[in-house]
Amino acid sequence: MNLIREVRTHRRLPAPDDARSIRERAGVSQARLADELGVHRVTVARWESGTRQPRGALRLAYARLLLRLEEVSA
Structure with missing residues (x-):
């Protein structure tokens, strides 16, 4: 299921202003x-x-990092 998690994270890249x-x-x-x-x-x-x-992999890393930043700053 790691692949599914990666695809979801990849698609969750926020809009530039939101990022x-x-x-x-x-x-x-x-x-x-x-x-x-x-x-x-x-x-x-x-x-x-x-x-x-x-x-590619950079998009996934960026999306993951933004998600973690959003979690810790909420």
Whole structure:
């Protein structure tokens, strides 16, 4: 069932504005989030502006991280 969980998480990627709000509510900078995911801060800025979207394993990691941030900042 791990595959099903991954697919659900993959599809749960919030809208760019929502992703930014989740990060900000958690008190996390774009740079810190980027470090956690192993990408550049500009990459996170592009995701949050909606000009780009993460793909593949990175999309899954981003979705999971946002979900955890949302849980701890609620």
